[in-house]
Each structure stands twice: as C-alpha cells, then as structure tokens.
Amino acid sequence: MQEALVVEDVAESGRWLRCLLEEAFPGIKVSVCRNCRSSVEYLSANHPDLALVDINLPDGNGLHLIPHILQTSPQASVIVTTILDDQEHILTALQAGAHGYLLKDLSEQQFIRKLRGILKGDPPLSPKVARKVLQYFNGNGASATNKDMTASPTATEVEGLSEREREVFVLIAKGLSRKEVAELLHLSDNTIATHVRNVYRKLNISSRAEAALEACRLGLISTEF
Structure with a gap:
C-alpha cells in the first residue's frame, strides 16, 4: 500500500x-x-x-x-x-x-x-x-434495501461452475490472493484471472468480499471471519 x-x-x-x-x-x-x-x-x-x-x-x-x-x-x-x-x-x-x-x-x-x-x-x-x-x-431477514436485490445463486447454479472454477472460487473466498491460487494450482495468473471473471459472472457477484459471503452461505467455507 x-x-x-x-x-x-x-x-x-x-x-x-x-x-x-x-x-x-x-x-x-x-x-x-x-x-x-x-x-x-x-x-x-x-x-x-x-x-x-x-x-x-x-x-x-x-x-x-x-x-x-x-x-x-x-x-x-x-x-x-x-x-x-x-x-x-x-x-x-x-x-x-x-x-x-x-x-x-x-x-x-x-x-x-x-x-x-x-x-x-x-x-x-x-x-x-x-x-x-x-x-x-440465509433468509432470516427481510429485504434490507429499496434497491432490487438479485437473488443469490442456488445450488444448481453453483453446479454450473466447472470443477476448476469451483476450486478457484473456494480458494479466493478463503482469502487467497490470485497469485497464491495460481501457485497452488500450478496455473498462470492470466488463467486464474479468467476463472475468477467466469465465477463472478456466473454467480452474479463482483468482489472478493461477496465471494466470501456467498461461499459461506453455500457452506463451502467457515462462517468465521
């Protein structure tokens, strides 16, 4: 920084x-x-x-x-x-x-x-x-904003991710940087960037924070922050 x-x-x-x-x-x-x-x-x-x-x-x-x-x-x-x-x-x-x-x-x-x-x-x-x-x-609260809220993806929609995209999704949601994911999966940074863009598009999310929250909601990672 x-x-x-x-x-x-x-x-x-x-x-x-x-x-x-x-x-x-x-x-x-x-x-x-x-x-x-x-x-x-x-x-x-x-x-x-x-x-x-x-x-x-x-x-x-x-x-x-x-x-x-x-x-x-x-x-x-x-x-x-x-x-x-x-x-x-x-x-x-x-x-x-x-x-x-x-x-x-x-x-x-x-x-x-x-x-x-x-x-x-x-x-x-x-x-x-x-x-x-x-x-x-999790549906325990009423709609919290007067903006249109896009529904969170269902399990079926998550199944629309490829195996590699699911893997990248979980690692990013756990807090790993793109570089760390690339090194862990032995892939190029550009390849990981492409997977991340595909995941964000398919799950209708736009940030790492939303990825972490969505992964928690789906039970893919711990809810502890």
Whole structure:
C-alpha cells in the first residue's frame, strides 16, 4: 500500500484512521477529505490504493462515492468505515462495490489486523457485519434495501461452475490472493484471472468480499471471519 484516502468528516476520527493506516502500512501516504466534494477533487488528481469511506458526510452519502472511486482508481480497495451496522447500509455498500465494511467499534489492533489482511486478500469485514449479511442470505431477514436485490445463486447454479472454477472460487473466498491460487494450482495468473471473471459472472457477484459471503452461505467455507 502506497497511498490511501480517508473520507471522514469528524476530525478526531480522521486522525485516528490515519494513525491506524500508518501503523498497518508503514510509509503509506494518507490524505483525509472531510466531504464528498473534496473527495471528488482529490480523486481527479490522485489514484489511491486504499480508500476508507464514512457514510454520513456533510454534503452527501459516502456510499455514492464508491463507484466514482472505483472508476478513477480501479485498483483501489474501498472499505466502508462507520458506526452504522444495519443490513440496509451494509448491503447497499457491498452492492455499490465496497470490498469491505468495518465498524468503528473494533479495537485498534482488530482494525489494524483487518486492514493488513487486505494484502492477503482477506475480506475486511467486522464479525457483526459478516453475521448480518449471512442472515440476509440465509433468509432470516427481510429485504434490507429499496434497491432490487438479485437473488443469490442456488445450488444448481453453483453446479454450473466447472470443477476448476469451483476450486478457484473456494480458494479466493478463503482469502487467497490470485497469485497464491495460481501457485497452488500450478496455473498462470492470466488463467486464474479468467476463472475468477467466469465465477463472478456466473454467480452474479463482483468482489472478493461477496465471494466470501456467498461461499459461506453455500457452506463451502467457515462462517468465521
């Protein structure tokens, strides 16, 4: 990680997140923006590797920044950092393309550990968040957003994956990086990238975090995060 953007309107919280990032990734350059407008201006000239985004900002909803961040910085890992732990905000964030969702009530060491896990491909999700998303996919919660929710794939749809695609799906969901999967399966990085794209398309998912949650729902990996 070389550069990070923190979108946070509370100055104290911004300083706290900056300190956590600097401890998690020594030498990282951290920029703090306190609203949507300044964030968009920053992104017009910078391409961060990581973005921590709060939801309630003075001039709008931070979740609306996620597609813009990913459009201008496709390589960025976008993590929502908030105190809001309801299903509506969690699912809306993941649908918008967020790679993770961390609650600010985590201890500093837990927060740092989750951030460092990004380098290994681990989905940075607070345990409480993971449980709520799993409850949704297991049908224990009502529809949590006013957006149209695409149904999760059934077992039959998962059977539509090739044997190799299923294998790659499970390894990616467990947190292995694409490079690690390639080395483990003795395949090229390009081949693994193709399998990952096919899996995402067939399962109608778009991020590593969603892959992990879907694999948990299907019982392919543990529900512990």
